[in-house]
Amino acid sequence: MNEGLQDRLEKFGLSLYMIRVTLAASLSWLTVHTLYGDSYLYFAPLAAILITQGSVKASFEKGVYRMTGVVLGGIVSLIVGRFFDVGALSILLMLLVGIGVATACRINIQAISQVGVTSVLALTFYHDHYIEWRVAETLIGVIIALIINMIIVPPKGFVKVKGLALEGSLLLADALSGLAGGGRGAPPVSDTLARSASLLAKSEQQQKELHYTLTHYQCRSELRGLSQATAHLKQIQCYVKEISSEIALLPTHHAAADWMAEIVTATADCIALYGTKTLSDAESQHSLPESLRRARDLQLAWFSELQGQCSLTSIRDLGAVFSHLNRVLEEIEQADYVVISAAPQNSKTEAARAIHFIQKGLSHKL
The missing domain is CATH 1.20.120 (Four Helix Bundle (Hemerythrin (Met), subunit A))
Structure with missing residues (x-):
């Protein structure tokens, strides 16, 4: 990107971060749609938006936390979903187990919160292929966001x-x-x-x-x-x-x-x-x-x-x-x-x- 062009764009609110987020989210959606056109297309751009940070290292760390939370939350929901229907008791048990195990393992707080979010959503969509799609599309969003962070950098x-x-x-x-x-x-x-x-x-x-x-x-x-x-x-x-x-x-x-x-x-x-x-x-x-x-x-x-x-x-x-x-x-x-x-x-x-x-x-x- 040209340095003068970037300065002009920032005057209208088009910062480098905004460009990264926009490109990462759009390419994530396009990639998932091209691969298999799944009904949960929003998970890839959502992951890309949430993990895009100012540096590649920070984005990578946040991507690892999100993937860890998604995987752990999915596993817990699969276990609880086999024995309980969606309800207050199943959600209570699932959060106690998922967040409790994640906390005991000293996992980062960002991953712990993601465990809870994924667990509740996965239990709600338990009869569909929610967990498989959620993990795959989150991984796609994380990878694309990292690539964009590595390519789109300030001029000079x-x-x-x-x-x-x-x-x-x-x-x-x-x-x-x-x-x-x-x-x-x-x-x-x-x-x-x-x-x-x-x-x-x-x-x-x-x-x-x-x-x-x-x-x-x-x-x-x-x-x-x-x-x-x-x-x-x-x-x-x-x-x-x-x-x-x-x-x-x-x-x-x-x-x-x-x-x-x-x-x-x-x-x-x-x-x-x-x-x-x-x-x-x-x-x-x-x-x-x-x-x-x-x-x-x-x-x-x-x-x-x-x-x-x-x-x-x-x-x-x-x-x-x-x-x-x-x-x-x-x-x-x-x-x-x-x-x-x-x-x-x-x-x-x-x-x-x-x-x-x-x-x-x-x-x-x-």
């Missing part, structure tokens, strides 16, 4: 999710550097942090939608790397949020000091450099390991100097800030090492340098 999906993660990383760097201005958790910084978290979460969700699709099979290794980078950035986002809270508790003469701005900005530069290096094709003039070393040296130098100038109470509060700043650097180093490890062998010498920096921390100082 990988480029979009990568761009979202990049934008989130740059906003995260902006949020951290913004803390050096006043150190009181100003609304712009809070808003930037919130926007960064939203973009990273949106990218992570859309990455899941691309897994197991046919169109993005050729970039599956890049998709794995993107997922790992996004996970590291989300962890860094948590650290930055902690730093924001801790700086807000510092006295103004510490929070707004030039040395604080220098340390925070150097750490923020590392975040931006990692995001640019990992999530874009732009050439960077700075080396990430060198930037990490400079940021850590600044942290160590200033923390050592402050120990001789500040009270124990101030050192305690400052130590929390320095500790989380160091964790940001360690997270970037670990994330960068994963990226370099996946690169060709001639790039792995740089990984050894990055690992060397991980050994140098603030733990012995804090």
Whole structure:
């Protein structure tokens, strides 16, 4: 599907999900009608509608739950239907047995509810071939829905999710550097942090939608790397949020000091450099390991100097800030090492340098 066409269609409510559901339901009905023209044609499109989700994995899981519930419900109704007519007692007994067994086996709640629905309907249509048709047509609907989910994907999906993660990383760097201005958790910084978290979460969700699709099979290794980078950035986002809270508790003469701005900005530069290096094709003039070393040296130098100038109470509060700043650097180093490890062998010498920096921390100082 063309990207511009999709944007225009979404303005009229024709979302990608709606297209998937519509195609899956229509093709399911057509398939069943072509195969044997059964009177229960609605079970296949119904299954297709109910199991279609945002990702192939989610659709597969829901399809398994539905098939499990249909099969178990059908078996229970066959057993109870042999001895009882349709009535309150037979329905009570059937639900007690079916749902009770499913619950005891720790089956997912979605499958358990399907056991009850299938049991009641199967008992009602017991004299027909309801159960056989129900299982077969549900399976057809599930398979077609999965195929549609694998084929119908957002245009340029990988480029979009990568761009979202990049934008989130740059906003995260902006949020951290913004803390050096006043150190009181100003609304712009809070808003930037919130926007960064939203973009990273949106990218992570859309990455899941691309897994197991046919169109993005050729970039599956890049998709794995993107997922790992996004996970590291989300962890860094948590650290930055902690730093924001801790700086807000510092006295103004510490929070707004030039040395604080220098340390925070150097750490923020590392975040931006990692995001640019990992999530874009732009050439960077700075080396990430060198930037990490400079940021850590600044942290160590200033923390050592402050120990001789500040009270124990101030050192305690400052130590929390320095500790989380160091964790940001360690997270970037670990994330960068994963990226370099996946690169060709001639790039792995740089990984050894990055690992060397991980050994140098603030733990012995804090």
